[in-house]
Amino acid sequence: MSSVVNNGYKGTARNSIKSFQEKMIKLKSDLNETENKIKQHKQETLSARWREHEAKLQLKEMSEKISEKEEKIRKIEDRIHYQNGRRKEIAEKYRENGRVANVLEESTINVEEMMRKLNESQQRVMELRKMNKGMSQVVAILEPKIEKAERREQKALNRAFLINQKLSVHRYLAAKRPEGMLSPEEELVPQSDQEAKVISIQEKIRGAILRRREAEKKRCTLERKIQVMEKALDNFKRRNLEFQISKRELLSSNFL
Numbered sequence: 424m425s426s427v428v429n430n431g432y433k434g435t436a437r438n439s440i441k442s443f444q445e446k447m448i449k450l451k452s453d454l455n456e457t458e459n460k461i462k463q464h465k466q467e468t469l470s471a472r473w474r475e476h477e478a479k480l481q482l483k484e485m486s487e488k489i490s491e492k493e494e495k496i497r498k499i500e501d502r503i504h505y506q507n508g509r510r511k512e513i514a515e516k517y518r519e520n521g522r523v524a525n526v527l528e529e530s531t532i533n534v535e536e537m538m539r540k541l542n543e544s545q546q547r548v549m550e551l552r553k554m555n556k557g558m559s560q561v562v563a564i565l566e567p568k569i570e571k572a573e574r575r576e577q578k579a580l581n582r583a584f585l586i587n588q589k590l591s592v593h594r595y596l597a598a599k600r601p602e603g604m605l606s607p608e609e610e611l612v613p614q615s616d617q618e619a620k621v622i623s624i625q626e627k628i629r630g631a632i633l634r635r636r637e638a639e640k641k642r643c644t645l646e647r648k649i650q651v652m653e654k655a656l657d658n659f660k661r662r663n664l665e666f667q668i669s670k671r672e673l674l675s676s677n678f679l
Contacts (some may be wrong), residue, residue: 450589458584492547502663
């Protein structure tokens with residue numbers, strides 16, 4: 424009779440030990456999963472903040488470029504007004520002189536060329552403004568994503584804190600464990616779902632790197648286009664100055 428009772432107690436103890444071990448394994452698995460989520464959320468938050476920072480820098484650069492183009496357009500308009508005024512003065516003073524007529528014709532052609540350049544510059548500025556607006560929308564989209572990622576990160580941190588608290592309690596109870604019970608610090612077999620989550624996080628990181636590279640390519644392309652436009656405007660300014668010098672030399676040598 425005593426042997427039967429002892430066997431019953433031992434069976435109950437083994438069941439309790441097994442249940443306790445299963446709880447410890449589950450808690451450690453939850454803790455690992457939560458820590459992985461914390462790392463993932465931190466990485467997503469950092470990536471979103473970096474994209475927001477780059478978008479704001481591009482937005483600032485676009486605004487500066489637009490201001491520069493508008494200033495150049497204003498100068499071109501001033502030169503057009505000046506050319507029109509000079510053309511009228513020359514026409515009034517030398518309207519019966521054939522050579523002056525040729526000068527006026529060249530001046531008219533030059534003004535038409537300036538108008539064409541002005542229209543092209545205005546179109547380009549309009550395109551830059553559209554791109555500027557697009558970058559503003561990117562910044563507006565990134566800000567709520569950052570806030571959402573921060574909330575997920577905080578939620579994961581809170582969950583990790585609770586799991587650590589539970590583990591502390593179980594470790595305290597395990598210190599008084601019956602003989603033959605496994606230590607709570609024993610190595611656990613990695614869970615397959617944890618490995619899948621690690622792979623998923625790695626895929627997301629690779630995707631973020633590819634998206635960043637594409638954004639860098641687009642930014643470099645835009646910078647090259649802006650440089651080409653600035654070079655064209657500088658060439659136009661140089662040709663116009665050469666024409667003005669030639670016209671003044673012609674007028675001073677023949678009609679003044």
